[in-house]
Amino acid sequence: MSTRQEREITRSWWLPVACVALALAFLFGAMIGPAGPAWWRVPAELLDHLPFISVDSGATALQSTVLWEIRMPRVVLAGIVGAVLSLAGASFQGVFRNPLVDPYLLGVAAGAGLGATLVFVVGRSTSQSWPVDPLPLAAFLGGLLAVLLTYTVGAGFGAPRNPTTLVLAGVAITSLTTAVQTFLLQKNTDVVRQVYSWILGRLSSATWADVRLVLPYAIVSGGVLLVHRRLLDVLRVGEDEARSLGARVDRIRLTVVIAATLGTSAVVSVSGLIGFVGIVVPHLVRLLAGASYRRLLPLSILTGAAFLIVADIPSRVLSDPAETPIGVVTAFLGAPFFILVLRSRQIEAR
């Protein structure tokens, strides 16, 4: 009995731990960076902004502006991007019952890139005057098309039983999409620079406008995915058994894929391609807090946000004043960790 209680207690501990980790990541993210106030003035400056609290941080007006208009939007945006990518990764893994997939391996990001390229090619200038920016929508449709194609191809060759087939299908679709994109760019060399700056992302020049652009998508996508966390647990016993337990598998899968793709496409449109987050963070959470999606999804949101905020810090200071792209940092941290995960899974499988 004691082991049972201990285990339940340790598991329930992970939520506050993840919250503290996120708060610390947020604080560090706000404190470190070129220009701006001295790091030890930042907590006071943050406190000062809370309602009903007035603290003199001693920072100049300019330093305060650097903190609030340059550093903070970047930290917040990195947090949102990390949260959405991790949540989408965990959801894709659940709905495809495949521990190896993430938004990038399934071709979502490449599809979103193609959708965005199409908008640039057709004419960014004409769409500029439209009431709604078609860019996120095009990215979403491109991403959705890519993931559906990947699934159709993968499922056609036995993906439900063989996780590798789905990943290989994703690789094929990604290559195809990238090829089409390259072809389009060759034909329209005038938009190459715009497209590449879109693909590489603007985390380094993040503004509150970017946050406002991506936040509604993140909230909708996150809300829908969180609602499905119990059903993702039902899906863990497989499609047939889930169905015999009364789950409407096709509807659940479609809803989750659409929601995860929507979130991924939206964050890709502000942050560019950032790999490994969607696969590393959910696996880290699984190792520490167990594989139940009820815990996994909320913890992936918190841990993913903290992870990307922290990963963004070296990209700011490493090669100051030039920026190291954050995708490079996540790959640098993520690739070794991914290998470790594969190794531990192998040991478990034995």
Add this chain to the structure above:
Amino acid sequence: MTSLTFEKVSVKYADSTAVASFSDTVRPGEWLCLIGPNGAGKSSLLRAAAGLVQHDGVILVDGTPIELRSTRRRAALIAHVPQSPSLPDDMSTFEYVLLGRNPFIGYFGRESKHDRSMVHQVLERLCLEELAQRRLGSLSGGERQRVVIARALAQEAPIMLLDEPTSALDIGHQQQALELVDTLRREHGFTVVSAMHDLTLAGLYSDRLALLHHGHCVAAGAAEEVLRAETLSEFYGVAVSVHHEPDGTVVVIPRRTAPLA
């Protein structure tokens, strides 16, 4: 107490017919056992009743076709234990059995206190409480089988479909699992349809047998009517001798076809 009726049920796959026009009525509280060689259509028939494969003909629960019910309602009526259930290694026994409550929880809902206490009762009933927080990956074959039955029991469905529930078990655990199903059937008045390979056990536990061959039902009735040496040799292509114990048990004993050296 619920009845299950098959009216001319056929299951067709792309290139073959698995079940051809099967008709039968399983009375409330009855245990029907499907027997027959591999590929005879036993699993397909059970899967059709569980709504997992398309079928022609009609399957009725208490006189109402199952197609007319939603996936969730059907799951509240029919529990299906597949031949090789998938038990995620890193799921706990409690979490797994709790999945059986899914038919009673709305799309946006969560398990209620009733669902959780219900699962605790089921675990207690099957002597699995000790294992509640254990990972499924750490359970033995016999424990796993009981856990799967516990999930079906948590489903509170009056009809239980068991696809070779004992194929992976040793003789002791086979007996234990079947005794358990039979006890629960008598306690709760379940209607049970099972597919089984062991003919002696099939005859011993079920009320009635149906022998399938290439999708056709070729013999049905009580054990002593279906389990005849000539019937079995015709459809299984085996040499057996059939013994009748004084208590009515029919024992099927395989014989060597080549003379012993």
